[in-house]
Amino acid sequence: MTPNQCDIGLIGLAVMGENLVLNMESKGFSVAVFNRTTEVTDKFAAGRGRNKNIQPTRTMEEFVRALKRPRKAMIMVKAGAPVDAVINQLAPLLEKGDVIIDGGNSLFTDTQRRGKELEQSGIHFVGCGVSGGEEGALKGPSLMPGGSRESWEIIAPIFRKIAAQVEGEPCCRYMGPDGAGHYVKMVHNGIEYGDIQLICEAYAILKDIAGMDAPELAGTFAEWNKGELDSYLIEITSQIFRKIDPETGKPLVDVILDKAGQKGTGIWTLQSAIKQSIVISTINAAVEARVISSRKEERVEASKILPQPKVEKFEGDRAHLVDAVRDALYASKIVSYAQGMELLGTASTEYRWNLNLGDIATIWRGGCIIRAKFLNRIVEAYQRDPMLPNLLLDRYFTDIIERTQHNWRIAVSTAVLHGVAVPAFSASLAYFDSYRQARLSSRIKNRPKKRPHRKRQRRITRVNRVARPSRLPRQARGLPYLSESRATRFRRILRARAV
Numbered sequence: 001m002t003p004n005q006c007d008i009g010l011i012g013l014a015v016m017g018e019n020l021v022l023n024m025e026s027k028g029f030s031v032a033v034f035n036r037t038t039e040v041t042d043k044f045a046a047g048r049g050r051n052k053n054i055q056p057t058r059t060m061e062e063f064v065r066a067l068k069r070p071r072k073a074m075i076m077v078k079a080g081a082p083v084d085a086v087i088n089q090l091a092p093l094l095e096k097g098d099v100i101i102d103g104g105n106s107l108f109t110d111t112q113r114r115g116k117e118l119e120q121s122g123i124h125f126v127g128c129g130v131s132g133g134e135e136g137a138l139k140g141p142s143l144m145p146g147g148s149r150e151s152w153e154i155i156a157p158i159f160r161k162i163a164a165q166v167e168g169e170p171c172c173r174y175m176g177p178d179g180a181g182h183y184v185k186m187v188h189n190g191i192e193y194g195d196i197q198l199i200c201e202a203y204a205i206l207k208d209i210a211g212m213d214a215p216e217l218a219g220t221f222a223e224w225n226k227g228e229l230d231s232y233l234i235e236i237t238s239q240i241f242r243k244i245d246p247e248t249g250k251p252l253v254d255v256i257l258d259k260a261g262q263k264g265t266g267i268w269t270l271q272s273a274i275k276q277s278i279v280i281s282t283i284n285a286a287v288e289a290r291v292i293s294s295r296k297e298e299r300v301e302a303s304k305i306l307p308q309p310k311v312e313k314f315e316g317d318r319a320h321l322v323d324a325v326r327d328a329l330y331a332s333k334i335v336s337y338a339q340g341m342e343l344l345g346t347a348s349t350e351y352r353w354n355l356n357l358g359d360i361a362t363i364w365r366g367g368c369i370i371r372a373k374f375l376n377r378i379v380e381a382y383q384r385d386p387m388l389p390n391l392l393l394d395r396y397f398t399d400i401i402e403r404t405q406h407n408w409r410i411a412v413s414t415a416v417l418h419g420v421a422v423p424a425f426s427a428s429l430a431y432f433d434s435y436r437q438a439r440l441s442s443r444i445k446n447r448p449k450k451r452p453h454r455k456r457q458r459r460i461t462r463v464n465r466v467a468r469p470s471r472l473p474r475q476a477r478g479l480p481y482l483s484e485s486r487a488t489r490f491r492r493i494l495r496a497r498a499v
């Protein structure tokens, strides 16, 4: 291939990078590839990349020369310092109007910084969330690109084609400026943590209280996957229960180590939620559950010291408990997504990203780890009301909670009585029980307010009017203009419900 011919280039040939290259090539694009270790490039070119429209390059200069203008260079390396190292090597060789795309799980504030730095030389920087793991990268991931709109126009023909397709719609839409794409991916991962933890808790109740074995569990999850819970994670959970450990001949799930690690995106989601005063208690429970699980040795010692609960064998109706757990899983999942979507909405205001929550739910329907039938319901909710302040307030979700509420409580209370930890189920239910109440127990924390003297009150009001920042119009406080306040939105929902 002659120089300046490749449609796109990719740096970083670990498995995600390799698979993305093969995906791009299979959709008709020519791809230049580069890896810091040349042997990796050579091995790929001679192996999976053989006889394909893929050009291996051995230096960064050769890589840049291989690209068509405006050059599009995608980086698939470990988040953090390696991304900066690649950009520092690559950017001086690029020209105004070229585009660098970071497809790793980078922290959105790093993406904002990198975008600003590159802006000075006129190079576009796209922070793109890529979800779907190795398989998604190869067959079609969910892509969440953020950066300038101009850069989106440049990469859109390639990205829309390599993304997963659902009902003829690519799972890739422009998210917003600077760090928006990586922020959306970060919250996706937080929600993914929540989904996984909720599944773990459903499993714990069914196994430890209902006494189900692996084949029964596989059947139950497969059954659930035919209904409202239909999703990638439920599907693979049912498959996991069928896996047998070749060494012991036992179900793999019974011998696997109960220690979960984490790469950081869940914790970043929590940090951002705290900063913005948004409750994401389900995700929080999921992150903390991973932390406790990782302290295996300490738990083993503690189990020898701490009193265990005196529990009686479960004598209730097993089929009823299974239904209760399914309902608890669905209701808790709704709460988790309600919290995650609220976080996205608040971040959008804070960073002026103008995120479209309906678009986000649309591109999560396929390709990504949290893909689920249920996301169609979220898309519909935002079609009904793009300014919906909380998913729970959408009529469809309120009805589900109405239907599942009793069983949700049965599942949580049964777990508590039997000493089975269900932090994400309980946190979700506690969130619902707090959010649905007009008056909360927090009143005890408040000292009764003395009414100030009338003259003093007038002065306070005057001072407030002038000095309290919240008294200033949103634009004057540097916040984007919102066509509708939160209170107005609630009044409107109530009016609509009254009809």
Ligand code: 6PG
Pocket: 105, 130, 131, 132, 133, 189, 192, 261, 262, 263, 264, 265, 266, 368, 369
């Ligand atoms: C994806 C995944 C993927 C990975 C995360 C979370 O969307 O394809 O989210 O990015 O699962 O990095 O990893 P940990 O669970 O190890 O933190």
